[in-house]
Amino acid sequence: MRIGLDYRAATAAPGSGPARQVLALERALRRRPDTETVLFTEAPLDHPHRAIAVAADLPAAPPAPGLRRRWRFEAGFLPSALRAQQVDVYIATAEGGLPVWRKPAAVRQVLLLHDLFRLTLRRPRSSPWRALASRLIDEAAIGHSIASADAIWTPSRYTTAECGRLYPAHAHKLYVLPDALAPLPAAAERSRLSRPLPPRYWLLVGTREPRKNADLFLRAWLDARRQHYDTPDLVVVGSPADVPAELQRLNGVHWFEQVGDEELARLYLDAERLWQPSYAEGFGLPVLEALAAGTPVAVAEGGALEEVAPGDMPRFDPHDRPQLAELMIRLSRESVVGNAEQRRAFAQRFAPNAYAARVGALLDELLKTRKK
Structure with a gap:
């Protein structure tokens, strides 16, 4: 054939x-x-x-x-x-x-x-x-x-x-x-990254299209940061030009553009959590890539993202900014549910x-x- x-x-x-x-x-x-x-x-x-x-x-x-x-x-x-x-x-x-x-x-x-x-x-x-x-x-x-x-x-x-x-x-x-889900490459050393990473951070991957919801997510993160000083820094894989000017230079937000596979693997591996706030998503591969690295995730409700995250991972309404900020504050204080091996095993289904x-x-x- x-x-x-x-x-x-x-x-x-x-x-x-x-x-x-x-x-x-x-x-x-x-x-x-x-x-x-x-x-x-x-x-x-x-x-x-x-x-x-x-x-x-x-x-x-x-x-x-x-x-x-x-x-x-x-x-x-x-x-x-x-x-x-x-x-x-x-x-x-x-x-x-x-x-x-x-x-x-x-x-x-x-x-x-x-x-x-x-x-x-x-x-x-x-x-x-x-x-x-x-x-x-x-x-x-x-x-x-x-x-x-x-x-x-x-x-x-x-x-x-x-x-x-x-x-x-x-x-x-x-x-x-x-x-x-392609196997993750060996993660680059921190010293080889295009810019230094904060010691503790959350990760957001993808900002190009409005449906990725980066605007609302950054505003919710800023709300959480103002209410709770220990909200982690945010590493964003994307371009600042994709969001309004007032969100492009926030203190505590670190932008990574043109990221290679090894550098992305390092970002997944060291992140405290991946957030995927898209209000429309056909699948959601970054969620699985993070899980394959053993990293916990939090995903938006109502679309395909719910199909690619374990049931014990937090969900949130992608249109509710106050609720999202409250969840960020809570998760910045709580320990992560489950363990890295369970998350890697879930990702292997794909x-x-x-x-x-x-x-x-x-x-x-x-x-x-x-x-x-």
Whole structure:
């Protein structure tokens, strides 16, 4: 059997979260017996991925707008490339990305759908007309892939429920494939970090999008700090530019930008607790990365984050600033529940072996329905 995999995320942004999941899926597919994995991407002529993938040409000049590029790949390149490579199953990984037309009839199609926030959340810093145009384009692209997919794999029950709510006619295609947790690299020495760490700190990872809720979280932390002097410092992996100006230079907040894997491992390992305050999250990989380091977490209620944290870890309303500040004050005084080994064991449920087994089971289910 030949399985085609959409490799564009790994080519365009190899260190990103989507790319890491594409690489994890590639590793899982290559472990499957009697299976050949064929990668499909777009890249400039001098890109190294052209040696390992079937690639559409991407000129070295400034790239075309996203919609034009996607049309060129998904309508112009992909259908004939799938036919030429005699692919049996094709897995799209770009919140869409299945062939727009002329798809070979025998190819089974899988959509890896992380979330639907492009359809359900308001777009930040965008004019009303641009936001409307982007939403209509996303609705068309995502809706096409959901309609044409034989199976839709989502990372959480939360995303599955959202997809079923928005596209009830296709709810029977939905299956949960939790994201893979890659093994943590060896942690960098403190002396090699880009800036020194405070002796005691909490950790926040990710500030780029409004749904990460960094604004409210920082304000709640500031409230707690004013009421209780022993509230730990805060280390934030992200950019100060993602929050309002009055929150960018708070005393006790330490910003880390462009963090490498070894440096991030050190931040997880030494943190007293990871906080994940997102009010909308398709999965929540930083929570599992912290747990894999043995570090306790506190997560927002009401989304996928509740699925990736042990039941004894604190939860909070991501919209209730006073409640969050009270929880911070309480946790700064209390000892941590459970032990590091229990947290590491919980994270192993999402390790590569478990992920590969789930991918295999989903492929078996897909091929079984083909025979009916």
